[in-house]
Amino acid sequence: MSIALDLSSNYLTGELPVAVKNLKHLGEFYVSQNRLSGWLPNSLGKCASLEYLYLDGNLFGGPIPSSLSSLRGLVELDVSGNNLSGGIPEFLVTLGELKYLNLSFNDFEGVIPSEGVFKNASATFVEGNNKLCGGNPELHLSRCNSKTSSNTPLRVKIAIAIVILGVALVFSFFLIVWFRKKKKQQPTTTFGIIYKGIHEESGAVLAIKVLNLLNRGASRSFLAECEALKNTRHRNLVKVLTAVSGFDYQGNDFKALVYEFTEKGSLEDWLHPSIDMNEQETVRNLNFFRRVSVAIDVAHTLEYLHHRCETPIIHCDLKPRNILLNEEMVAHISDFGLAKLLSTDGVSYSANQSSSLRFRGTIGYAPPEYGMGSELSTKGDVYSYGILLLEMFTGKRPTDERFKESLSLHNFVKSTLPERITEIIDPILLQQRDTRGTIANITRNRNILGNGRHLQCLISMLKIGLICSGESPSERMDMNDIVTKLCSIRDKLHPTRLHSED
Structure with a gap:
């Protein structure tokens, strides 16, 4: 091995x-x-x-x-x-x-x-x-x-060199700009590149994931994703329209998956928007209500995968980049390339088997027991979900450079609740518009997000995130209980409705 x-x-x-x-x-x-x-x-x-x-x-x-x-x-x-x-x-x-x-x-x-x-x-x-x-x-x-002829005058050689250098610099500049745009338009996943395409007959916009089969594990990832999604039906799962397996025009193996296109990109793009110096900054702010809605969408999906599928499924790589949002800002879980299926005796199996830790999730979101060789379980997804909740409401990645040695995102939140909550939440949530369209400048002496009900709901969300991201799997909640608690929090927010501004 x-x-x-x-x-x-x-x-x-x-x-x-x-x-x-x-x-x-x-x-x-x-x-x-x-x-x-x-x-x-x-x-x-x-x-x-x-x-x-x-x-x-x-x-x-x-x-x-x-x-x-x-x-x-x-x-x-x-x-x-x-x-x-x-x-x-x-x-x-x-x-x-x-x-x-x-x-x-x-x-x-x-x-x-x-x-x-x-x-x-x-x-x-x-x-x-x-x-x-x-x-x-x-x-x-x-x-x-x-080699250049020795009869060529020195000044001619210098002139030629200058012209070549100038052309090369100009060409290199355009190549760099083109390559950067190319990378932005073609986001990578675990084992491939996502392309945006349009169906020639219907005009439907599609997302096409082309596997890079030269990457170790790409073929197993393709089989794992097909196996995980072939019998699943849920509104918050990314919909696979078809799978393609064959050969390209050069006779090399070719594998691709075709999905419905999600117009609003990934949750990563909304929580941590990047600014391209060559483009006008696009403000992408998720307000408190949208974040609660996305959290519930994801929880419902995991509850379905763990408890309602004929063969339970462990996603194994839950993170903001793998949560996609459609035009209505409804969340969809994607990228099942690392997914594991649970047999009736609770043992995980999949077409994507490997002895390498490369296939056990993403650093910061993968549970600590996976790093010690423990079996994959649904409680691993629960841990990732807990970290996701903390990230959604603090705006901080679990891999933030401030989290070193004994300090982690989990401990960072735990040490401040509930008295110092304004020190840890995403600053965007401190700037919610009231009914007159003015900015509410929240201080420690005022209720966050407008009133005490919202404050208590936010604290409850963070507490769920802390329980789910506990170090021991036995301490973590089950997805059934998580869904129940989240729906209760959502009900407390009514009759307040979702704000239309993002």
Whole structure:
């Protein structure tokens, strides 16, 4: 069984420690999508058992270290989306087990090899490196220029160099702008990319999730999602219209899932809106009533998955990014790529089996017992739901940099309730419009959200979040009880109706 270490999609900074050389029996190492910088340490070459090495989406610079030539069993290497430079190392040609190589969007230069893994254009990715040339014609790189004639005057050479540099800078600028927009329009999920499409005949807008089958576990994710959703029927589940499994025009495996499109994006977009410097800021504020409504939608869905399906389902990756909102701001749970099905004896099973912790959720939302090797259970989803509630009403991610050592989002909320509640709630909830359309400037001496009833309801929501996110599974509530309590809170808010402004 391969030993795996997955630190992907966090906020890790600094250099990759030289001490990585001590991980001599590590078979899989993932640090994708962090903020790591510096040169790749030569000590990586000491990890002789490595088969899967993913360093993509960081700020690494310098060349690929020659010490990696000792990783004779390397099957997949991804260093895309960094600032790596220099030539393509010739030793990559000699790695006979290498089946996937992604060097995209770096600053490599020179002639690209044509042997080894580079023979297979469907297994080698080099786009976004404008100084590369030659290689397999299917890579569509420019031909390598011959040396400039020695008879050419120096001033002509300088003029040519300046023109080429100017064109390259302009082209690079547009390439960067295009790539950033491309990434924004195509959000990634656990194992693929979501595209927005339009049905040619009906004109219906669709969301199409195309699996990246070169990612480890993508095929299992596809099977798990199909298995989990094939017999489910609930208004708050994202609706799968069809699944596609076949081959693309190059004869490679192709798998995709087609969903109904959700117009308002994800809950992540509303709780933590990002600001694009090239676009006008769009104000996305969820008021208190909308948040309560979304919380109830999600709770009803989990209660259905855990207790009303013929085969109970554990979602395993509940977080704001996997909760989508339609035009009416109704919440839908999505991305069942990590889902597990419970057999009649309570044991989890799925097409997506793996020994790696990579498949046990997202850091900050996954329950602590999963990190200690405990069996998956519905109480794991309850923990994730509790963290989700705390995040929705405080506006703080569980991975916020302030939560270090013994301080967590759970402890942060627990230490302030109920007397200091105004210190922890999302500041947006302190600015609710009254019936005359003016801003209520709430202070500690005034009732939050307008009156005491709303204050008590908010405290009750946070208390449910604390119970659900308790460290021990036995302390957590069942989704049936959670739904009952949330509906009671909603009833106390009436006759107040949902505000139309978001």
